[in-house]
Amino acid sequence: SxxxxxxxxxxxxxxxMMRTAYQYKLRPTKTQIIELDRWLSMLCSQYNYLLADRFNWYEQNRSPINSCPLRSHLPELRDHPDYFSQKKTLPQFKKTHPWYRIEIYSQVLQDVVKRVKVTFDRFLKGDSNGKRSGRPRFKQRSRYRTFTYPQMKDGCWQGNLINLPMFGKVKVVLHRPIPDGFKVKTASVTQKADGFYLTLSLEDATVPxxxxxxxxxxxxxxxxxxxxxxxxxxxxxxxxxxxxxxxxxxxxxxxxxxxxxxxxxxxxxxxxxxxxxxxxxxxxxxxxxxxxxxxxxxxxxxxxxxxxxxxxxxxxxxxxxxxxxxxxxxxxxxxxxxxxxxxxxxxxxxxx
Known part of the structure; x- marks a missing residue:
């Protein structure tokens, strides 16, 4: 056969290591909903800016081997914008755009750089199986719905409230408790059709x-x-x-x-x-x-x-x-x- x-x-x-994810519904106030929308709008603009920077380098520095012109304008040479170089531009960006420094947590901004890196790498190199994705698209505000805290401090939970750095305490519909011994590694806030949701990545090395x-x-x-x-x-x-x-x-x-x-x-x-x-x-x-x-x-x-x-x-x-x-x-x-x-x-x- x-x-x-x-x-x-x-x-x-x-x-x-035991890893799992729990998702909870958020109950933000009207003021917090406005602030969440503002965060997503600002992060969407930063995502598009970093993606445009990568595209500018890519378009200016590529040349097809079989159709290279005899005479062409040579652009000013610049380093390839990778994850670390774009991450180093954030301090200067905060000086020219101080509202990003005042309002948005620094690690949330750094996670946007990582998202751009993953998206562009899939376009040029492909995923782990070598399958390449299509050309990345610039995000409309309606299509940019998530921001992530790559690290969460111990004690971020206070009853049915979660304390998000530089945002404040937000009410959570705690329909099931977090298992004992699990540590919150990352937290993502996502806007869906019926409101905002919190996704937690949990980890416990002691669970068999x-x-x-x-x-x-x-x-x-x-x-x-x-x-x-x-x-x-x-x-x-x-x-x-x-x-x-x-x-x-x-x-x-x-x-x-x-x-x-x-x-x-x-x-x-x-x-x-x-x-x-x-x-x-x-x-x-x-x-x-x-x-x-x-x-x-x-x-x-x-x-x-x-x-x-x-x-x-x-x-x-x-x-x-x-x-x-x-x-x-x-x-x-x-x-x-x-x-x-x-x-x-x-x-x-x-x-x-």
């Missing part, structure tokens, strides 16, 4: 990440599909919910409302916000379904194997809407993370 690539979730592996043994009778394989969301090797099935298709009629009504309204008007902006809120409801329902399905699998089995699917390739076919509505990639990512948190480490291989 032909070999089928499989990925095993929950296989015994090596010990590693290896399950000492597993029951050989609790091993299963799953096959994801479009008729049934998944089918286990024991014949158990999970129905596919089709959240997007069920909400498609409502989304179509709101989308028409957006297209009929004048660009740049307040009424169009209000309709766009309604459309974003409706899309987020669909995404939240899908995510909740993925988490519950992953919990059900890991409560019954110690080892779960699934086929190594080319989801991106399937998403380019005429089945794209159904594939994206099922969200296989997100589900398998959630399944892998929850397996690791349960003391199981994923392992990939081939099965004949």
């Amino acid at each position: 032909s070999s089928v690539p499989l990925k095993l979730i929950g296989f015994i592996g090596y010990n590693s 990440t290896i399950k000492p043994d597993f029951n050989p009778d609790k091993i299963t394989g799953i096959d994801v599909g479009l008729k049934e969301f998944l089918t286990t090797s024991e014949g158990e099935t999970v129905a596919i919910p089709q959240h997007y298709r069920k909400a498609q009629k409502r989304l179509r009504v709101i989308q028409k409302r957006v297209s009929r309204r004048q660009k740049g008007s307040n009424r169009r902006q209000k309709a766009v916000k309604q459309l974003g809120t409706q899309h987020k409801k669909v995404a939240d329902k899908r995510k909740d379904f993925h988490f519950k399905t992953a919990n059900w699998l890991l409560s019954k089995y110690d080892v779960v194997a699934h086929e190594d699917l080319n989801v991106k390739g399937l998403a380019r076919t005429r089945l794209a809407k159904s594939v994206l509505d099922a969200g296989w990639s997100n589900f398998l990512s959630i399944l892998t993370n929850k397996a690791e948190n349960a003391g199981k480490v994923g392992h990939s291989g081939k099965c004949l």
Whole structure:
């Protein structure tokens, strides 16, 4: 028989540091919402400025080998703007733009430099697999939604408040407590359709990440599909919910409302916000379904194997809407993370 690539979730592996991420809803005041919008506008401008600096160097210093002109203007030579050189320009930038020094935390500005570096490196060099991304685009304010604190100090939590450096204390909807022993490494504030969210990266080196043994009778394989969301090797099935298709009629009504309204008007902006809120409801329902399905699998089995699917390739076919509505990639990512948190480490291989 032909070999089928499989990925095993929950296989015994090596010990590693426990890392996880928790997301909470923020409840900022009206004044804080205005300040958050101002921060994002300023950081968006800084991102575009740094990206333009990289593009200027790239356009002035590249020359195709097979079409180099005999006579051409030689621009003034300058060093390649990399991560460290752009980071060194921040002190001078704060002198010429003192409001950045007064209002925005320095490490948040430094994280913008890192974002530009990652984006441009993917364009020129590619990712870890060598796959290059397209030409980076300058961000509109509506598309720049996140800023990050690369380091958080101990004691940043005070009840249901989090103290963000140079911003102040913000109320958090603490729907679940942070596990004991975990340390907050980074914090990201993201603007979504229904408000602002806080994403925390947590770390604990003392939590064991290896399950000492597993029951050989609790091993299963799953096959994801479009008729049934998944089918286990024991014949158990999970129905596919089709959240997007069920909400498609409502989304179509709101989308028409957006297209009929004048660009740049307040009424169009209000309709766009309604459309974003409706899309987020669909995404939240899908995510909740993925988490519950992953919990059900890991409560019954110690080892779960699934086929190594080319989801991106399937998403380019005429089945794209159904594939994206099922969200296989997100589900398998959630399944892998929850397996690791349960003391199981994923392992990939081939099965004949």
